[in-house]
Amino acid sequence: MKTSTKLLTLLLLWGMTLPMLGQELSPQEIVRKADEKFNGEKTSISQMAMTIVRPTWERTVELKSWSSGREYSLTLITAPAKDKGQSFLKRDNEMWSWNPTIDRLIKLPPSMMSQGWMGSDYTNDDILKESSVVNDYDHEIIGEELIEDRLCYKIKMVAKEDAAVIWGFQIRWIDKKDFLFLKSELYDEDGYLIRTELGKEIKSMGGRLIPSLLEIIPEEEEGQLTIVKIKEIEFNTPIKDSFFSQQNMKRVR
C-alpha cells in the first residue's frame, strides 16, 4: 500500500511535470525551432517577389532560390527582363554572382558585404547568413507580448563576444504556438535600432505555417522599405550538394 501510493504519487508528479517540461523550452531552443521552421531543417526551394520601396519610386524583382542547410544557396533572378538570368551562389562563406549580359562570374569581395543586395535593404551579408541566430548569440526570454493577436516570446539575443556578427543585439518576437519570427529588431553595438523586420500574412505553405510576407524597414532611411513576398515554397526536397556549383549558376532555370 505504502509503495503503491508512493508509485502513484510519483506517476502523478511525473505526469504533471511532463507537459511542464514541454513548456519550459530553453530560449535557444525556441530560436532554433523558429529558424528551422522558416529555413527548413534540410533544404528549401522558394519563389519570391521582392519589392524595393523608395520615397520616389519602387521596383519589383522576382527570384527563385534554392538552399541547403546553412552552407549552400543559389538564387536566380527571373524578372524583370533586364535583370533576368543573373544568379548568386553562396558556398560556405563565399559568394559569387553571375551576369549573363557580360558573361562574368564575379566573386563578391568582403568590402561589398554591407552593400544592399540588388539595391534592396537586404545586405549581401544577410543573404550569406554567415552568422547563426542560434549559435552566435546568448538568448534570454525577457517577456511575452501580443503581435497581431498572437502571443509571442520576446527574446533578447546578445551577440557572443567572439562571434563575427554585425549586430550588437537583437530582440525577436517568436510565436509561442507555431514558432514563427513575427518581429525582429536589430540593434548595433551602441544600442541604436538599425532595422526592423516584420513577418506578416501567416499562411500554410509547403506544408507548414509560415509568414508569407517579410518587411525589412531600415530605421535611418525615411520612406525606405523592402517587402519580400513568398509565392511558393517547398521544404526538405532533397538537393545534391553538386547543384550549388558555378557551372549550375549559368545553367539553372
Added chain:
Amino acid sequence: MNNLNLAWRNLWRNRRRTMITSASIFFAVFFALVMRSIQLGSYDHMYKNVIESYTGYIQVQHKDFWDEKIVDNTFAYDRQLERQLLEDENVEASIPRFESFALASNGPQTKGVLVMGVDPEKERYLSKVTDKMVKYRLTPEALEKIKQDSNLPEKVKELAILFENSAYTNNSRLQLDLGIDDKLASEIMPSIESYTAFQNASIHMGEPGVWVGDKLSQYLQLGIGDTIVLISQGYHATTAAGKYEIKGIVKLPLPDIDNKIVYLPLDICQELYNAEGNLTSLALAVSNNRDKTIAETVQRISKLVSEEHKVMEWREMNEVMVSQMDADDKGGQIMLGILYLVIAFGVFGTVLMLTAERKREFGVLVAIGMQKKKLASIMTLEMLLIGLLGILSGALVASVLILYGVEHPIVFKGETAKMFEEYGMEPKMAFWTIGTYYISQILIVVLMVLLAIGYPIRKIFGMNLVNALRA
C-alpha cells in the same frame, strides 16, 4: 636752373651709384611681373583644360545631382527646354551628357572608371574629344622600326626608347619629345609618323562601342578591338552591366581624368544604366567666357529652367580646383611679398649709403645758401627718376619676355616632362599676357621708392650744418 635739370645732372654725376640703385628696382619689377605672369598663365591654362575638356562653363543638372551623383538624380532630356536655352545670346550650343561611375574590367584587371555618355558630334562644341584621339604611339614594334632606320640620328632613337608606349594626339608633340628640330623635321618626321601611326576609329550614336583614356587602356591592358566590361548600378537600383568593343583611344590633357575615363555614345550609355532619355547634365558652350558675362547668363538661364533643375557655373563645379588655385595664388603672393621685402631693403640700403656719401655735399650746398626745401625737392626728383628708370626698364624687358612667352609657352620635354605628368600636370608653362596685374605690381614698387625717399629728406631737414661740413 630748375630742379629737374639739377636732379638729372646729379644722377649722371655718379653713374655707378645711379645704376646700382635703379638695377635693384629693375629686378624687383622684372621678377614680380614675370612671376605673376607665369602664375596667372598656369591658372588660366589649368582652368581652360578642365573646363573645356570636361565640365564646360555652365551646366544644367537635376537639382540633387551635384550633392549626390547617382543615376537616380537625372532628368529627362527636354528638347523644348534645350531650344529655349539655345535662344540665349551667350549660349552657342548645348551638349547632352550622361555621366556615372562603373567598375571596368578586362580579365583580372579591374578599375573604377568615370563613364561619360556623349554625343560625339555635339562634343565638338566643347570638349572637342575627337581632337584628342591618339594618332601616334611609340609601340615596341614602332620602336623596332625606328631603331633599324639608319637615316635617324642616334639621339632620336634614345629619346624614342625613353618615351616607349607614349601616345600622341598630334605630330608636333611627338617631334618635340623626340628632340627633332624644325629643319630636320621635314626630312625624318614622315617616316617616324608612318612607323608610329595609330589606327583609331570614332564612336557614333546608336552604335555600341567605346573610347577609353590612354592611361586607362594601359592599366587595363586593352587595345583597339578588345572588349571592356562595365558593371555598375543603374536607374532605380537595376543592374547596369555591358560589354563593349573599344573603338578608339583618347589622350586627355588631364592625367587624372585620362586614367579613368570611358566614353560611350549617349544613347548606349542611357541603355546601359536603364535610364533611356535621361541626362545627368546639359553642358552649355558659351560665346563669351568672361566671369561677369557667365554670371549674367546663369541668371537668365535659371529663370528658364524648372524647379527640378539647377544651373551650375564652372567655379561651383570645380570647387576643389578653384580653391587649390586660390591657395597656390596666396602662396605665390607671399613669395612676391618676400621678394619685395628683400628688394625694399636693397633700395633702402643704397639710399642710406647715398645719403651718407653726400652728407658733406649737402652741408656745403646749404652753407652757400641753398634752401633746404629746394635741396629736398631735388633729392626727391632724383629718387623718383631712379625709380622711374628701374620700373620702366624692368617693365619693358619683362613685357618682351612675356609677350614672347604668350606666343611660345615653355613646353618641357624628356625626363622633366615625364615628371610633370607623374604629378598630374601637363608639362607646359604658359604666360599670361600683359594685363591689369601690371598696375598693382608697379604701384607697390613706386610705394617702396617713396618710402625710401623719406630717409634722405629727414636727414636734409634735420641737418646740423657744422657736423655736415666736417663729414
